[in-house]
Amino acid sequence: MTLRSRVLLFAAVAVGCVALVGAALFVVAHRGEEGLGQMLAIQGQMETYGRMTDDSFGYLHTLLHESETGGDTQAVLEEQERRFEVAFTRLRELVRQEHLGEPAVQELEYIEQLRRTLQRWLRNTEERVRLTPAGAEAVLPHDALYAFRENVAPHLRRAWDSARADLEFHKQKGRRELGLGRWVGVAVPLLALVLVLSMASVIYLNMRRALGTLLERAERMGAGDLDSELPVKGERDEYDLMARAINRMASQLRAAAHERERYNALLEQTVQQRTAELEQANARLTDSLQQLQAAQSQLLFADRLATVGQLAAGVGHELNNPLAFVLSNLNYAQQVVTEMEAAPTPVERRELLESLADAREGAERVRLIVRDLRMLSHPDDREMGPVDLVKVVRSAAKMAAHEIRGRANLVQAVENVPPVHGNSARLCQVFLNLLINAAHAIVPGAVERNEIKLSARVDGTQRVTVEVRDTGSGISRDKLERVFEPFFTTKPSSEGSGLGLSVCKSIISAHGGDISVESEPGQGTTFRVSLPVYGGEARV
Numbered sequence: 269m270t271l272r273s274r275v276l277l278f279a280a281v282a283v284g285c286v287a288l289v290g291a292a293l294f295v296v297a298h299r300g301e302e303g304l305g306q307m308l309a310i311q312g313q314m315e316t317y318g319r320m321t322d323d324s325f326g327y328l329h330t331l332l333h334e335s336e337t338g339g340d341t342q343a344v345l346e347e348q349e350r351r352f353e354v355a356f357t358r359l360r361e362l363v364r365q366e367h368l369g370e371p372a373v374q375e376l377e378y379i380e381q382l383r384r385t386l387q388r389w390l391r392n393t394e395e396r397v398r399l400t401p402a403g404a405e406a407v408l409p410h411d412a413l414y415a416f417r418e419n420v421a422p423h424l425r426r427a428w429d430s431a432r433a434d435l436e437f438h439k440q441k442g443r444r445e446l447g448l449g450r451w452v453g454v455a456v457p458l459l460a461l462v463l464v465l466s467m468a469s470v471i472y473l474n475m476r477r478a479l480g481t482l483l484e485r486a487e488r489m490g491a492g493d494l495d496s497e498l499p500v501k502g503e504r505d506e507y508d509l510m511a512r513a514i515n516r517m518a519s520q521l522r523a524a525a526h527e528r529e530r531y532n533a534l535l536e537q538t539v540q541q542r543t544a545e546l547e548q549a550n551a552r553l554t555d556s557l558q559q560l561q562a563a564q565s566q567l568l569f570a571d572r573l574a575t576v577g578q579l580a581a582g583v584g585h586e587l588n589n590p591l592a593f594v595l596s597n598l599n600y601a602q603q604v605v606t607e608m609e610a611a612p613t614p615v616e617r618r619e620l621l622e623s624l625a626d627a628r629e630g631a632e633r634v635r636l637i638v639r640d641l642r643m644l645s646h647p648d649d650r651e652m653g654p655v656d657l658v659k660v661v662r663s664a665a666k667m668a669a670h671e672i673r674g675r676a677n678l679v680q681a682v683e684n685v686p687p688v689h690g691n692s693a694r695l696c697q698v699f700l701n702l703l704i705n706a707a708h709a710i711v712p713g714a715v716e717r718n719e720i721k722l723s724a725r726v727d728g729t730q731r732v733t734v735e736v737r738d739t740g741s742g743i744s745r746d747k748l749e750r751v752f753e754p755f756f757t758t759k760p761s762s763e764g765s766g767l768g769l770s771v772c773k774s775i776i777s778a779h780g781g782d783i784s785v786e787s788e789p790g791q792g793t794t795f796r797v798s799l800p801v802y803g804g805e806a807r808v
Contacts, residue, residue, distance in 0.1 A: 278467050285460030292452045303442040309365040310435040316355050317428050328412050331397045345394040356383045378430055382423040389420050482510060489518060654687040654802040655695060664699035665722060671707040676718035685724045685732050688799040690779040698772045702736040702795050709740025730801055737794040743787040751785060
């Protein structure tokens with residue numbers, strides 16, 4: 269018999285044993301479930317009988333109360349009859365559940381007799397209460413209870429005793445079935461276990477002998493003995509097939525050993541040749557990488573200078589205003605000093621000091637604008653360290669102010685954020701590009717209706733997120749997925765080359781951060797830049 273046949277036979281026997289155990293347990297469980305349902309039905313009957321007694325006493329009390337207050341005792345009778353009719357309907361249903369749908373003539377007859385007797389008592393009691401003259405109600409409870417005890421209670425007690433006897437019978441039956449189930453639950457699995465273990469032992473011993481022979485041969489082959497062969501019995505079982513296969517493998521291994529020796533020499537020569545070629549390729553790749561890094565740095569710096577060029581007119585205007593009143597105040601001070609022959613009066617002295625203070629303030633504004641431009645155009649953009657993000661963002665906002673002023677109100681909320689890890693010139697380039705893009709998305713001339721909001725917040729303890737939100741024209745969904753692609757732009761060709769956002773994404777990625785965008789046509793656009801906190805801890 270083949271191993272497959274043995275395994276199939278073993279599986280069939282195991283499945284049969286499991287099915288036998290399952291069937292036995294199912295039958296026992298099913299019978300136990302039926303017995304439990306019957307006992308619950310009997311318990312329900314007994315509870316209903318008890319409620320009937322309580323309801324009867326409550327009915328009597330209600331009748332007396334209605335009679336004393338001049339109420340409608342007929343309505344009380346009808347309501348109680350309806351309640352008892354519902355109770356008797358439930359009793360019949362519980363009896364059918366107890367007998368599992370089989371006829372239960374005697375129990376139903378008891379219930380019917382009880383129903384007729386109880387109905388007569390209800391009506392007689394109502395009639396006596398209704399017809400009793402005022403002042404004679406004291407004897408009514410006693411008479412009604414006596415009538416209930418003499419007429420209704422015997423039927424109620426008989427039904428109760430019948431239900432209690434049925435309950436005891438089912439309890440005894442359940443104990444017997446539980447004992448039978450316990451015996452079946454032990455005997456049937458034990459028998460199945462013995463049968464399965466016996467078959468498993470036979471199959472295991474046969475397989476162990478065959479595998480022992482195969483293992484011995486495999487160890488000899490592993491030790492280098494490829495000449496000996498396994499005996500073949502001529503039977504078409506798994507051992508015979510494996511023995512033939514191992515013998516063929518040994519023959520092929522002998523041929524492969526000779527071929528391997530020939531290829532080893534060729535392989536060694538090939539490895540040496542390929543190693544030399546890889547060293548040359550690595551040198552070329554190193555040179556190419558250095559060239560690419562240099563080209564990338566030049567591209568970033570070129571885009572930054574292009575941004576500076578784009579801002580040249582606005583920056584010139586920003587410089588021209590403070591320089592104009594600096595020169596005017598200096599000329600005035602020079603003229604006053606030239607014309608002055610004696611010590612100045614207090615009024616002249618105050619005017620002269622005010623002119624010099626205004627001149628100093630204008631010079632300070634020029635110095636700050638030049639400092640911001642120097643930050644943006646700084647060529648050493650590889651230096652990384654702690655960056656004051658508030659200072660960088662505000663510098664970018666100052667440089668973009670000329671582009672924003674005629675289009676929208678600029679709102680800044682960038683206080684109390686920790687330093688980030690990066691390069692200030694590169695980050696200034698990113699935020700300047702985002703602010704200029706936000707300004708260009710808004711049509712000039714409606715400053716009071718538009719807003720560009722620049723905000724920063726700490727996310728958790730490891731990241732700082734900066735948002736640039738505008739109320740401009742927005743970006744359509746089909747273009748939104750391409751905004752970070754090189755040379756893709758939604759602006760006219762005279763206003764952009766399509767490299768700004770691509771460069772921004774490269775800079776933020778090099779800083780270990782993320783940049784994302786949300787936009788709806790007509791609803792504005794929001795760019796979010798997330799950067800790692802310097803040192804890994806947020807210090808607010």
